[in-house]
Amino acid sequence: MRIIFMGTPDFAVPTLRALVAAGHTVVAAYSQPPRPAGRGKKLQPSPVHLAAEALGIAVRTPASLKGAEEQAALAALDADVAVVAAYGLILPQAVLDAPRWGCLNVHGSILPRWRGAAPVQRAILAGDEETGVTIMRMERGLDTGPMLANVSTPVDGKTAGALTEELAARGAALMVEVLADLPGHPPVTQPEDGVTYAHKIDKAESRLDFTRAAVDVERQVRAFAPAPGAFFELDGERYRVLAAEVVAGAGVPGTALDDALTIACGIGALRPLIVQRAGRPAMDTAALLRGRAVSAGTVLG
Numbered sequence: 520m521r522i523i524f525m526g527t528p529d530f531a532v533p534t535l536r537a538l539v540a541a542g543h544t545v546v547a548a549y550s551q552p553p554r555p556a557g558r559g560k561k562l563q564p565s566p567v568h569l570a571a572e573a574l575g576i577a578v579r580t581p582a583s584l585k586g587a588e589e590q591a592a593l594a595a596l597d598a599d600v601a602v603v604a605a606y607g608l609i610l611p612q613a614v615l616d617a618p619r620w621g622c623l624n625v626h627g628s629i630l631p632r633w634r635g636a637a638p639v640q641r642a643i644l645a646g647d648e649e650t651g652v653t654i655m656r657m658e659r660g661l662d663t664g665p666m667l668a669n670v671s672t673p674v675d676g677k678t679a680g681a682l683t684e685e686l687a688a689r690g691a692a693l694m695v696e697v698l699a700d701l702p703g704h705p706p707v708t709q710p711e712d713g714v715t716y717a718h719k720i721d722k723a724e725s726r727l728d729f730t731r732a733a734v735d736v737e738r739q740v741r742a743f744a745p746a747p748g749a750f751f752e753l754d755g756e757r758y759r760v761l762a763a764e765v766v767a768g769a770g771v772p773g774t775a776l777d778d779a780l781t782i783a784c785g786i787g788a789l790r791p792l793i794v795q796r797a798g799r800p801a802m803d804t805a806a807l808l809r810g811r812a813v814s815a816g817t818v819l820g
Contacts, residue, residue, distance in 0.1 A: 520698060523593065523601040523618060524576075525549040526567045530687045531604035534625055535570055537691035538602060543698065545576050546596045551607050552580040584614050593617055602694060603657060615657055620701060622657040625690040627683065628717070629653060629669050631709045634662035635717035639683050642674060642717075643742040646734070649673050650682070652690040654697050656706050661716075665706030668697050678744040678762075720747075727751045729773040729819070733765040733787035740791075748795070751782075752820045753813065761801055762793040775817040780804050782819060 520543050524535050527550050538545055548571035556563035564572075571578045581589050590613045600620040603610070605627075615622050628638035629651040635641075642650040651671035658664040670689050674682065697704045725743045727736055727750065740763045743749040748759035751773075768776045768788025776783050781790045795801040796811070813819075 520544070520599040521546050521597060522698075523547055523549065523596055523598040524567075524571070524604075525601055525606040525610075525622075526604040527551045527565045527607045528605050529566045530627065530683055530690075531567050531606075531625070532570045533687045533691035534602060534604045534694050535567060535576075536574070537695050538698075539574055539576075541695045541698070545571075545574070546598055547579055548576045549579050549581070549593075549606065552582055584608060585611055590614060590617070600698070602698075604690065610657060612659060615659070623667065623694065623697070624655050624657050624662075624664070625694055626653045626655055626662055627686045627690070629671055630655060630662060630666055631711075631714040633715055633717040636719040638717040639686065640679050640717070640720055640742040641715075643677075643679060643682070644738050646738060647674055650686070652686050652693055654690075654693055654704075655709075663709065665708050667701075667704040667706055668693055676741070678741045680745045722747055725749050727760065727789075729782060729789070730785045733784040733789045736784050736789050737763050737765050740789075753817070757797050759795040759801075760791045760793070761795060763789050763791045766790045771818075773819050775813050775815055775819065777815050778808070778812070780808060780813050 522538055522543050522545050524545050548567060550565045550567040553562040553564045568578050584590060593614055594617040598618040601618045601622040603622050604625040610622060630653045633641050649671050651669055653669040654667045655664045670693050672685060725747050727739055729736060740749045740760050744761045748761060750757050750759045766781060766788050768781055768783055770776050770783030772783055772785050774783045776788060781788050791804050793801050794804055794807045
């Protein structure tokens with residue numbers, strides 16, 4: 520098939536590679552424009568941009584698809600289908616209608632649960648036992664289109680990073696399967712019951728809230744690992760917690776209960792396992808405490 524691919528982050532790269540490996544012709548890859556990154560704030564192409572160039576695929580990075588000129592350029596590609604994975608731009612109706620089979624999206628949840636921008640993080644924060652990937656035909660609404668296929672997986676204590684990587688691989692395989700037999704995957708309207716929205720993550724959410732139950736605080740840690748990283752502050756310094764466990768304990772929320780950095784929560788306690796100080800590599804808590812002791816009774820913010 521002649522395919523237009525549209526994606527930006529690492530999540531989308533496995534699908535792009537799977538399409539090429541399956542023998543499809545990717546006529547162009549659309550990705551968001553390069554952004555300033557790193558200490559020098561140099562323009563950095565997206566992961567999809569880099570992957571497409573490595574595969575010899577032409578890359579287009581329009582800031583918007585609303586203009587008639589961009590829409591005409593896309594339609595001129597004469598694609599059978601557009602495959603979309605975390606592209607990050609709204610697709611106007613003219614774009615949705617341009618490919619013969621429309622635009623198919625790889626979405627990181629079992630729809631209609633967690634429509635929107637951050638389905639993986641929201642599933643972890645909510646304590647969902649399972650999540651998955653849905654292949655859907657896109658329409659103007661926010662992830663409201665009919666579903667062609669889905670596959671589920673247990674959340675099972677995974678971080679957002681690990682779960683996103685798993686879902687990216689599963690979504691890539693599922694998209695290839697769907698494209699191999701589109702008539703065999705008739706679209707099914709999403710049910711009205713069970714709709715939830717995965718709103719974009721606000722960085723303020725990554726501050727650990729020790730007034731909550733320890734199980735909820737541990738979910739914060741996993742939902743924001745590896746980025747932006749859940750954190751607490753001590754003496755004005757930010758400490759990112761990249762892994763933690765729930766343990767027994769009770770006390771004033773946010774207070775260190777011992778010299779091993781066991782932290783009291785609203786219910787139970789949290790023990791960080793991997794911590795990172797600003798500008799330093801991540802390390803296990805024991806190594807951290809050898810260089811920066813935190814005594815029992817210390818209040819963490």
